[in-house]
Amino acid sequence: MGRKLSAFVTLSLLSLSSVIIFHTGNFGIQTRFVLNDHSLNLYPELAFQPTQPGVSSSIPSNHSSVQNDPEITKSSRTLKINEDQNHVQTLNKTIPCVRQNNFVFAKVHKCGSTTIQSIFFHYGYSHKLIVALPRHFRKAWIGKPHSITSKSYLPTPGGKQWNIFNHHQVYDKDMFLKLMPPDTIFVTILRQPISRLSSAFNYFSLHKYFTNMVNVSVESRRSPIQTFLSDPWYWEKRFHPVRSAYGGLNDLGCIQNCMAQDLGMEKSQYNNPHAVKRYIENLDKDFTTVMILEKLEESLVLLKRRMCWSLQDIIFWEKKKFKKRPYVVKVEDVRFRGSALKTDFTEKMRHNYETYSNIDFKIYNFFFEKLVKDIDEEGKDFLEEVEHLKNILGKVASYCKSTRKPKQSWFKETKWNTRFSINENYCQLLSEERPGWDKILREHYYDSIDKQK
Incomplete structure (x- = not known):
């Protein structure tokens, strides 16, 4: 044949x-x-x-x-x-499209990384790959920053190498390459810095860790993040997050250049323009795909094409959409709504944070512009595929959240996908987050080990 x-x-x-x-x-x-x-x-x-x-x-x-x-x-x-002369990308040599299964996801806090993490857990499980797991159940981290030892991760079936690293860890290329196959690639996701900070404030109630921020916010009738952005340098001196073992609040206790911190830049280099430029250039060399939360579907389609994956591999369903919960500072005085955290910023506040957290803005702006350029180079069929993905995601969400659903829902063949179906089990897998996947994959690994005995 x-x-x-x-x-x-x-x-x-x-x-x-x-x-x-x-x-x-x-x-x-x-x-x-x-x-x-x-x-x-x-x-x-x-x-x-x-x-x-x-x-x-x-x-x-x-x-x-x-x-x-x-x-x-x-x-x-x-x-x-x-033959298609209008949509041909010339390469210097013939390279077959081979599915990429070995990768590290550099998980950046509050950048939509939980959604991407769930996609990657599902991918690893569906394709019977080895996903790195912490030795202790439900740990968000594997190891400590820049340090992963055998005591921090679960032994793999047959002592095989990991295919996927998908937990929290400070990005350290050399460290990962010692633990992963030589053809491992790196991917991550970024978010507009003020939007990222807003999410962190709202989700983790960071106002609790600033001395007197509650009283100042109540008196000025501002949300805590507005209070912070009015003078980040003042509030930095009054920030006292609880320090605990990795996987605790110190994951969250970041208010300045947080994406740079997760991606491994040393704080001692923050004030060195040449070091910052070199650092961003190295990130660009290291990472095959840098996704942007504000262009999530576009990022996923680009990832799919570069990884030689199928459309089914990038389907997700956010079962528990984040609800804008009230910011309870003093119930008798004021109740801050989550909506205020995203929209009511003055130009002065925005400028303050862009100055205060300037490296994150440089990283984000660089990779946002790069993504826009990459999308443009893909041609109009790329945008058609993005719209198709959005349509599929909408239908998947509609099916999965329905209380009266058929046993299966079929999706017809298109130029972007083969005919496939989903069912209730599929919806359940899509709704799992890290703790659930930790349990599923552990059981899967132990079953594999038992069968080898």
């Missing part, structure tokens, strides 16, 4: 231009290469190797979630070759 296919392609190349497009239909992935006689000789079998089975084939039957139509799965093994 493989030799016949290679022969067919070789003959086809004689009649086509040197640019061809590979459509690997099994996952709705389009990979564009420039081929010549030399490159074809280098990659004759890799370029036409069938992609891995669909998501459903790698999930145990008792957790069945996504099912591909058998006919679609069978027909998707044939490779279609089309």
